[in-house]
Amino acid sequence: MADLFSFLSGLRLFKDFSKEEIHTVMRLFNRIRFDTGEVLAYEGKKGDAMFLIGEGVIKVMRETEKGVAVTLARLGEGEVIGEMALIDNGERSATLVAETKGLVYKLSRKDFNGLIAKLDPAAFKLLWSITLAGCERLREVDRQVEHYLRHPETLYEPEIRNGMDRSAVSQAVHKVMKLFRK
Amino acid sequence: MATQAIDEERMAHHVELLRKFPVLARFPEKELRVLATNMQESRYKAGRTIVRQGSEGATCFFVLFGRVQVLKELEGGGDILLATVGPGSVLGQVSLLDGQPRSATCRALENVIVLELSRDRYLEMYKKRELVALRFQHLLSVSVFKQIREANDRVRKTIRLVGEEHEAEDLFESMKGALQAVEEMGIDLDDVTYTILEGQKRDEMRARHQKMREEQNS
Numbered sequence: 261m262a263d264l265f266s267f268l269s270g271l272r273l274f275k276d277f278s279k280e281e282i283h284t285v286m287r288l289f290n291r292i293r294f295d296t297g298e299v300l301a302y303e304g305k306k307g308d309a310m311f312l313i314g315e316g317v318i319k320v321m322r323e324t325e326k327g328v329a330v331t332l333a334r335l336g337e338g339e340v341i342g343e344m345a346l347i348d349n350g351e352r353s354a355t356l357v358a359e360t361k362g363l364v365y366k367l368s369r370k371d372f373n374g375l376i377a378k379l380d381p382a383a384f385k386l387l388w389s390i391t392l393a394g395c396e397r398l399r400e401v402d403r404q405v406e407h408y409l410r411h412p413e414t415l416y417e418p419e420i421r422n423g424m425d426r427s428a429v430s431q432a433v434h435k436v437m438k439l440f441r442k
Numbered sequence: 443m444a445t446q447a448i449d450e451e452r453m454a455h456h457v458e459l460l461r462k463f464p465v466l467a468r469f470p471e472k473e474l475r476v477l478a479t480n481m482q483e484s485r486y487k488a489g490r491t492i493v494r495q496g497s498e499g500a501t502c503f504f505v506l507f508g509r510v511q512v513l514k515e516l517e518g519g520g521d522i523l524l525a526t527v528g529p530g531s532v533l534g535q536v537s538l539l540d541g542q543p544r545s546a547t548c549r550a551l552e553n554v555i556v557l558e559l560s561r562d563r564y565l566e567m568y569k570k571r572e573l574v575a576l577r578f579q580h581l582l583s584v585s586v587f588k589q590i591r592e593a594n595d596r597v598r599k600t601i602r603l604v605g606e607e608h609e610a611e612d613l614f615e616s617m618k619g620a621l622q623a624v625e626e627m628g629i630d631l632d633d634v635t636y637t638i639l640e641g642q643k644r645d646e647m648r649a650r651h652q653k654m655r656e657e658q659n660s
């Protein structure tokens with residue numbers, strides 16, 4: 261268990277946690293070993309847990325409408341997956357497939373909510389750091405949207421290079437811009 | 443003594459107003475009182491800027507009266523109206539949480555009255571482990587993740603629309619799915635767009651367009 265303690269202490273998610281608080285959350289994590297090729301979560305299914313990767317590599321994959329699986333990212337030791345599932349009841353946005361064997365530490369929403377219901381100091385801190393991670397991501401998405409708002413024509417770069425008609429571009433841009441207004 | 447009575451009366455009034463906020467609907471009276479004690483009432487005349495995009499300041503605003511425009515200011519001038527909100531709305535949540543500059547401008551469309559919750563006060567409540575802070579934080583968290591999903595959805599729709607315009611359907615079908623999940627993971631979209639448009643697929647797409655144009659011209 262000592263290794264889990266130092267592992268958690270080293271993660272940004274638990275940056276401001278006291279030793280005692282780390283011990284509290286430690287007890288809630290389930291250690292799960294996985295083999296190469298094993299699926300840890302399915303896209304579109306409701307998520308009910310957050311994973312911390314302890315060892316190994318996990319591929320984040322998404323199936324396109326044509327049925328082709330695309331690898332979006334490879335995540336390794338110390339990375340956090342699916343923290344949204346602790347907060348909302350939403351669907352998984354990607355499928356997680358083990359690229360190597362390894363292990364994850366799993367925290368279920370049920371246990372997280374239990375911690376909150378007890379008003380444990382660790383619950384306050386964990387809720388805070390998860391929300392902050394969300395804020396960071398929201399600002400990032402916001403910057404992407406802003407980029408499109410400022411330079412909507414960048415959406416059409418390949419076409420412009422290929423000689424797409426200017427008026428066709430501005431017409432298309434106009435149509436796209438309407439989507440950014442609520 | 444007299445001021446105390448007035449304060450008490452004002453706070454009771456604020457609690458009544460807070461109760462009408464959909465997000466606070468389930469908060470017990472006691473917790474709303476704690477929240478109200480930490481808030482301050484402010485008024486903004488029609489046309490005034492409540493927060494300016496890019497500015498510091500991490501106060502959260504509970505709109506009591508009047509409508510507020512949420513605008514995105516673009517470099518080199520021009521605004522884009524993101525939303526018009528009214529009583530019952532809460533603005534400035536993300537800055538309250540992370541203390542970073544404002545991502546949009548809020549302007550009073552009419553005379554507006556708000557209850558303000560400063561970041562300092564909020565952090566203090568949170569450190570004291572006030573129940574109301576825990577409950578509110580959970581709501582903020584849900585709201586932040588909901589906004590991420592919504593923003594992703596708009597970007598996704600855009601990409602779909604661009605895909606139609608491009609008439610290179612299959613390529614964009616594959617891009618669409620990829621981008622959608624990429625955004626949800628917070629990876630820089632531009633990197634991915636380039637990866638996808640790089641190399642064979644991009645050449646393929648160019649060739650397709652070339653062919654299409656030739657067919658149109660002949």
